Amino acid sequence: MKTTKYGVMLLASVMAFGALTMNPVAAETTPAVKVANDVKQAKVITIKGSDAMQFDLKEIKVKAGQKVKLTLTHSGKLAKTAMGHNWVLLKPGVDIAAFGSKAAAARETEYIPKSEEANIIAHTKLVGGGESDTVEFTAPAKGTYTFICSFPGHYALMKGSFIVE
Incomplete structure (x- = not known):
């Protein structure tokens, strides 16, 4: 199987999106964590x-x-x-x-x-x-x-x- 640079980027994007959509807790806490880090x-x-x-x-x-x-x-x-x-x-x-x-x-x-x-x-x-x-x-x-x-x-x-x- 030949993988191109774009194929790897697409695969990484799909995996990241899947991780967020399959883990609703992570998706809900991410903005709060960002705000907490901004305040720090x-x-x-x-x-x-x-x-x-x-x-x-x-x-x-x-x-x-x-x-x-x-x-x-x-x-x-x-x-x-x-x-x-x-x-x-x-x-x-x-x-x-x-x-x-x-x-x-x-x-x-x-x-x-x-x-x-x-x-x-x-x-x-x-x-x-x-x-x-x-x-x-x-x-x-x-x-x-x-x-x-x-x-x-x-x-x-x-x-x-x-x-x-």
Whole structure:
């Protein structure tokens, strides 16, 4: 019997399909196992903030319960005293304008107001041109969250959606 490369591929495909259809338990658990493995794998994210007061990402997607390792890089040249950036993930329902107002007055804590710590899921340090900082955290429950830069006035332009699936 002569077997071609295509014959072997066809045979392997038929055997794999047969194994899945003949074993309903394997077919049912495969997606759940994939989701569990996705959650175990840390999601590595790099986001940049520029001297033009812009994040390069407006949307970030992760899985609920997934480990997240987010690095904020300031791609500009200005010092953090003039054009500092941070990345702040807020809990649902936080009034962003009120948070931003309190943050503007929190210079001594790098614009992270002590009175608002309960409304923050995670945040980076304040960075200037050429600097970066990394924060690691576990993604919260499914939903859409807002992330901002809390440097005075930046939240109006530097914000985005953190989507947890």
